[in-house]
Amino acid sequence: MRRAGGAIALAQCARLAGRGCPRAGALGSVVFLLLVAEPTLARSWSFALTVSASGALVLAATQPARAWRRLLLVAAPGLATWPLLVVLTGRLAPWGVVVTWPLLPFLAPTLACGWIAVLAPESGPAWLVSAAGGLSRALAALLIVSIETVARWPGSGLLARPVGPVWVGVCEIGLAGLLLARERRWRVGFAALVTASSLLPIFPRGTARADPTSASLVTIDVGQGQAVLAVAGRHAVLIDAGDDRVQSAREAVLTELQRRGIRQLAALVVTHADRDHSGGARLVLAATPPNWIGVPASVLRHPDARVWLDEAVARGVAVRRLARGERFSAGSIRGLVLNPLSGDDQSGNDTSLALWLRAGDLSVWIAGDNGHAVEGRLLGEGRLPIVDLLVAGHHGSDTSSSGAFLDALRPSRALISCGIDNRFGHPDPAVIGRLRARNIRTWTTDASRTMSICFDEAGRLRQSQPGIEGSARN
């Protein structure tokens, strides 16, 4: 409001001073003065979006040809803000510009009716308030349903190829040229530049360079929650998707997938329905559609999971019920399910999936929030594998990772996914003590952030953080 007020005041001052007010000059002056008054705006995304949309409108309005001007006035703000949104969100919204046109006419009456309903005096006619409120709600519902429908169209929400400020600059220069061009040949040239630059983030980064024999396991720092990525060559399986209620968790999962150029997951496996494991599933479903989703029966029964399971089915993604004895594979990633039992109709932590995962030469134990009861049953069966790496159950809670269980799995490394100062006190010092007593080098995501474990060329197990070398907890 302050910024808009300042801009209007400036334009009025120019007019009163008899200087006229060329639109582009006015916008430039306003942007300059706002940046002088508030330099932090230079880093504000909302400011950049406002300036680019306003600039596009101002430039489009200078076109003399009426029909061409009308077309540009509708399309320009969407085209100007799209490169910024791709960089800001890392995702594509290819239908955004198209769907804005038919919906725009509904926006003003929705807001106007809403304001009437809110601001109408109490002594005024009740029918006016209820009619305006009802109409505003109905129009808002129409807008929301339309936007949600488009959000499910193919390509919506897909992870974009990583692009940076240079790409944004090329897009904006191309658009500015298109808006200012007076001659047909220049228009064609700039339209080609806008089209070509717009297509760049849609095409996936080539994966041919990926070494088909290399495999790694990545615990993504999603705070309190879990999301673990197994990558082998071109194939990737995501175990759990973090908590969708935490913005940093949402960003962490998508950033890691984007950083690795993963545009399609072989599978998304969700260990159980707790929101800190399953919450991000809907987002992942849109950003990097998996070939199939694997869940235990308890997730199929859980009301919260219905939303994203239904969406998966609508998108044509198969949903597999996983129970003990089931196997799955994607390239050199192979999984064996050891919990829950197939007839399990319980709910709660012990219905979580427990998996023996192999990615290339890497052998990993990973589970949801199973406790000692499940570990005891698996120990009793005497068929636990020996693994290189343990992703500690239940975020390092003392209810998991018993001494006998660690002795059976014999990992040399452990990763614990937990948030900084989480209210559950994860990881439990007793678990850290048990790991330390067995010389198991351990990293926690609260201290070491996202961690990646793989074998190097010499066959030694290595851990690394993207950009930072990890330090062991013990």
Ligand SMILES: [Zn+2]
């Ligand atoms: Zn959990």
